[in-house]
């Protein structure tokens with residue numbers, strides 16, 4: 110599990126390290142600069158001629174220190190400083206003076222194309238408004254030069270907390286960021302500007318940021334491995350039983366993909382409740398599944414459904430379900446009679462968006478897995494509004510529907526109701542953008558929720574973390590599938606197979 114700090118939390122952590130722990134600010138800056146120099150000297154950068162472009166704050170101070178350290182190592186490194194010298198931060202003023210003392214040349218009107226590397230040290234976590242004037246011109250010229258850029262802490266012009274571009278931003282090959290990642294380096298579009306994100310320890314004390322909200326974190330491979338550990342004494346009944354309500358007459362594939370993903374994610378058993386016309390294709394495609402069937406415009410098989418719901422450790426409802434009258438009746442019946450975690454996806458979400466009353470009286474813990482279009486419908490907002498604020502929109506849905514919300518997008522965010530707590534997913538790629546991929550995620554989420562349900566209380570992680578682990582596994586499975594061919598050729602079935610290679 111990795112903690113991610115906002116700009117305010119990071120500043121607090123810096124302050125805590127300096128004021129409470131007694132580490133001088135210049136020591137932190139030196140360590141920050143050394144970690145960037147180490148990256149530049151790892152053999153993958155051509156350090157023939159380096160330009161550090163420095164802003165007026167401490168990010169600029171880092172840049173000046175990097176140029177000076179490179180110079181002492183025999184590198185041809187120069188400085189280009191922006192902003193009014195009278196407004197420099199103390200750190201920037203000190204570092205610029207030291208760089209001068211070491212003979213680092215300051216250039217006034219550089220041709221960026223003459224350099225082999227540009228250090229972007231214009232703004233870090235202190236950026237506070239859209240870039241204009243000389244800052245914007247410099248950023249645009251850096252981008253136009255095509256020279257590889259190493260960004261210090263965060264690419265200049267990217268909003269630290271949201272990843273938004275503040276009118277203009279530097280596109281980096283890599284970003285060395287200090288202490289921990291920032292949300293803006295993981296959310297789009299900031300993620301695409303940051304390039305490879307390298308988190309480096311510079312000795313920051315974290316305590317100050319710990320209790321602050323919002324809380325951001327990301328799950329890691331070790332968290333997934335720990336969660337998936339199986340007891341050798343277990344059996345198919347103790348690893349989780351999942352009921353999948355999916356597939357209308359025209360959408361058998363969604364039920365098959367979802368149920369197959371359930372079994373491929375460690376659940377012991379799966380039972381599918383689907384429309385009668387899917388009977389033969391379902392059993393042909395997935396002999397491992399049990400099933401019950403309903404018929405369009407006929408009464409629901411309520412007795413069988415009640416038994417199925419009592420059997421399950423988790424329920425997934427929605428993939429390919431359709432919005433027919435009978436599908437809605439099935440959803441309402443399920444919501445009213447489910448007591449185990451309930452994963453609501455696709456058409457279940459579309460039905461709920463049209464009639465929020467469907468959820469009234471629901472006793473189950475819920476996980477909603479909307480893509481941004483479905484989220485916009487659930488919140489009665491525009492897609493653009495939901496895209497602008499990834500964490501906030503996920504949190505709003507979690508509050509509105511008293512659920513855990515997995516907001517699916519190029520960067521998936523999981524929010525928990527009742528707390529400003531967000532998991533930012535770090536796995537996956539455009540390989541996941543393929544028909545049926547969401548059905549696979551719903552299946553993985555159902556399997557994980559069922560496994561959690563079978564854990565003893567003291568070992569239980571939160572439902573939101575469980576959902577975040579599912580999104581992480583889905584992304585890793587997509588990456589594994591992509592490795593075998595390329596993102597364009599990956600299908601949902603291959604994402605399921607990819608689960609075996611995580």
Ligand SMILES: NC(=O)C1=CN([C@@H]2O[C@H](COP(=O)(O)OP(=O)(O)OC[C@H]3O[C@@H](n4cnc5c(N)ncnc54)[C@H](O)[C@@H]3O)[C@@H](O)[C@H]2O)[C@@H](O)CC1
Nearest residue numbers: 123134137138166167168232233234235236237238239262
């Ligand atoms: N001692 C510390 O606090 C440490 C700070 N570090 C570095 O310092 C950075 C944070 O430093 P600061 O808080 O000084 O912030 P920044 O250096 O990111 O920038 C803040 C300065 O830029 C100005 N500014 C912000 N947005 C602007 C805009 N759009 N146009 C024009 N001017 C703008 C502000 O008025 C302020 O003068 C970190 O990102 C990191 O690189 C590291 O050296 C680690 C230690």
Ligand SMILES: Nc1ncnc2c1ncn2[C@@H]1O[C@H](COP(=O)(O)OP(=O)(O)O)[C@@H](O)[C@H]1O
Nearest residue numbers: 480517518519538539541542544545546547548
């Ligand atoms: N560009 C992308 N990068 C990473 N993940 C993506 C990208 N586009 C889509 N995804 C992921 O792919 C999945 C698509 O789900 P969804 O839209 O519900 O698919 P479907 O309805 O076809 O089953 C989501 O998990 C989403 O996060």
Ligand SMILES: [K+]
Nearest residue numbers: 229232263265
């Ligand atoms: K920067």
